[in-house]
Amino acid sequence: MGSNSALPTTARAFATGGKRKTAGIIVIGDEILNGSTTDTNSSFLCRRLHHRGVLVKKITVVGDTIPEIAADVAEFSRNYDLVLTTGGVGPTHDDRTYEAIAAAFGDTLRIDDDLQAVFEDVLSKYKQRPDTAQAIQKFCSIPSSATLLWGDKVTGARKFPCVKTHNVVALPGVPNFCESGYDQLENALIPISDSEPFYSRNLFLGKNEIHIQHRLGDIAKAHAAEGVSIGSYPVVGNSYYKTKLTVEATTKQAGQTAYAELGSSFREFVRNFDELPWVDTVKKMDAFRAGKDSHIDAAFLKKLNDALELIELELGRYPLEQVALSFNGGKDCTILLHLLRVVIDKLYGPETKIKAFHILCEDEFPELRRFVLDIAWKYNVQLRELGGSLKSGLQTLQADEPDVKVVFMGSRSTDPHGKFMKSKCQWTDEDWPQFYRVCPVFDWSYAEVWKGLRGLCVPYCILYDRGYTSLGDRSKTVQNAALRIAGDQYKPAYCLEEDHLEREGRDKDHLITVDSDVYLSKDVKTENGDNTKA
Numbered sequence: 001m002g003s004n005s006a007l008p009t010t011a012r013a014f015a016t017g018g019k020r021k022t023a024g025i026i027v028i029g030d031e032i033l034n035g036s037t038t039d040t041n042s043s044f045l046c047r048r049l050h051h052r053g054v055l056v057k058k059i060t061v062v063g064d065t066i067p068e069i070a071a072d073v074a075e076f077s078r079n080y081d082l083v084l085t086t087g088g089v090g091p092t093h094d095d096r097t098y099e100a101i102a103a104a105f106g107d108t109l110r111i112d113d114d115l116q117a118v119f120e121d122v123l124s125k126y127k128q129r130p131d132t133a134q135a136i137q138k139f140c141s142i143p144s145s146a147t148l149l150w151g152d153k154v155t156g157a158r159k160f161p162c163v164k165t166h167n168v169v170a171l172p173g174v175p176n177f178c179e180s181g182y183d184q185l186e187n188a189l190i191p192i193s194d195s196e197p198f199y200s201r202n203l204f205l206g207k208n209e210i211h212i213q214h215r216l217g218d219i220a221k222a223h224a225a226e227g228v229s230i231g232s233y234p235v236v237g238n239s240y241y242k243t244k245l246t247v248e249a250t251t252k253q254a255g256q257t258a259y260a261e262l263g264s265s266f267r268e269f270v271r272n273f274d275e276l277p278w279v280d281t282v283k284k285m286d287a288f289r290a291g292k293d294s295h296i297d298a299a300f301l302k303k304l305n306d307a308l309e310l311i312e313l314e315l316g317r318y319p320l321e322q323v324a325l326s327f328n329g330g331k332d333c334t335i336l337l338h339l340l341r342v343v344i345d346k347l348y349g350p351e352t353k354i355k356a357f358h359i360l361c362e363d364e365f366p367e368l369r370r371f372v373l374d375i376a377w378k379y380n381v382q383l384r385e386l387g388g389s390l391k392s393g394l395q396t397l398q399a400d401e402p403d404v405k406v407v408f409m410g411s412r413s414t415d416p417h418g419k420f421m422k423s424k425c426q427w428t429d430e431d432w433p434q435f436y437r438v439c440p441v442f443d444w445s446y447a448e449v450w451k452g453l454r455g456l457c458v459p460y461c462i463l464y465d466r467g468y469t470s471l472g473d474r475s476k477t478v479q480n481a482a483l484r485i486a487g488d489q490y491k492p493a494y495c496l497e498e499d500h501l502e503r504e505g506r507d508k509d510h511l512i513t514v515d516s517d518v519y520l521s522k523d524v525k526t527e528n529g530d531n532t533k534a
Contacts, residue, residue, distance in 0.1 A: 020055045024076035027061045028087035041086040041178045052195040069100030087173030091135035102143040109141040116140040199255030200248045204241035207269040226254040240273045274457035281342040307440035311343045322405045325356040329372040333410030335452045353382045359393040363473040371461040394433040411439040446502045450494040464493035470503045480505040
């Protein structure tokens with residue numbers, strides 16, 4: 001029998017004036033229900049549908065049983081504009097989606113000629129087996145009223161079409177195939193011209209939701225009739241906020257009105273927060289420097305501009321393959337990492353990796369190590385870990401990567417032995433591996449480092465929120481007594497008011513820090529006579 005293959009038409013209720021298109025998702029497979037396979041398809045489809053302004057009303061998971069699948073398909077088809085199924089469309093005995101869809105509509109199966117031609121073409125590239133005829137028949141038997149969706153003809157047809165029966169589209173269960181199938185069909189199923197994205201915006205509060213629940217509930221109830229949904233989500237371990245409020249609305253005006261009321265009602269708790277500070281860094285830095293943040297003063301702005309200009313100057317003098325960042329996870333090199341990301345994004349683009357090395361402490365905090373690995377991934381850092389002392393680590397770096405000439409460092413003038421550095425840029429001593437040290441935040445104060453980190457919402461090691469103000473070996477580092485509240489409770493590091501108390505939590509006889517990296521002059525020795533990092 002011939003095929004009814006055609007480009008898809010808009011689903012039956014998609015043209016209803018002003019109403020949001022609705023969708024339901026049916027995930028099919030015993031392997032999902034017994035836990036042997038994790039469903040990721042529904043999450044993917046929800047994100048994509050939401051982005052197109054489609055309201056996903058329901059998701060269900062059903063096993064490989066025809067009556068149960070058919071019942072869900074019939075219910076979803078009646079209630080929603082678009083139904084997407086995933087799974088059960090292969091050539092094996094437990095692939096029963098097409099049979100179930102046919103049953104849902106009182107339909108019968110037929111072998112589709114076009115689908116058979118595609119399947120046979122694929123099989124012809126492999127060694128034929130005696131059972132291929134049965135597999136072809138199984139795979140190509142679809143509801144008689146179904147059509148094949150080949151995707152957007154502008155971008156090219158899919159090698160494997162998807163099957164559409166009324167307003168039900170069957171997608172494969174393998175995530176890669178499901179995603180590629182939807183990618184090809186999205187514009188045809190939900191034309192951009194017919195879609196209107198939801199209004200969506202987040203508000204971050206430095207207060208636990210239990211303290212705001214009554215007022216929040218009143219606001220949510222007052223705006224519900226306008227198609228506004230307000231969600232409240234508590235978080236644990238975030239350095240910037242405790243509760244995330246989400247405002248979603250079918251219209252921009254309704255959403256903005258609700259968001260404004262939330263901001264006014266909880267203004268004393270509202271916190272500045274960027275969930276992805278490593279994205280669009282140049283644009284965000286420009287906005288930050290433009291003075292939209294009330295914490296920016298002229299003195300700090302000058303130091304920030306000077307640091308960015310120095311980084312850009314040195315990156316103009318040396319190609320990236322000759323540049324590396326010394327990164328151990330401390331606050332100073334963390335703000336430097338962000339500044340370096342900004343300038344590299346500006347000059348080379350956000351896909352460009354930052355080359356960095358991490359010299360491991362013998363007794364490193366596990367929280368610090370987790371942070372280093374996490375932020376390296378987020379900031380697109382090619383991180384190399386080196387063991388031993390600072391000097392031996394640099395010797396290894398020089399031997400393995402002889403092209404590296406310039407090392408960006410988070411050293412500051414107030415660091416131990418920082419006074420021995422005469423400028424922001426200078427070469428290491430003659431008896432050290434030769435590197436050109438560039439220290440853009442050399443003249444920053446402790447408070448200014450935190451002003452940069454917090455103002456730009458840069459992630460930092462969680463230990464700083466527990467009262468540590470300077471990090472080094474775990475056995476020689478304690479929380480800063482100046483931040484003690486009561487018992488074992490401490491204020492975060494950014495609350496320290498006196499810069500000179502920054503290293504009060506450190507054993508000054510064994511001062512090895514990861515907050516910054518200072519290559520000492522040859523006349524400065526530690527207790528054991530070795531040069532080390534401060």
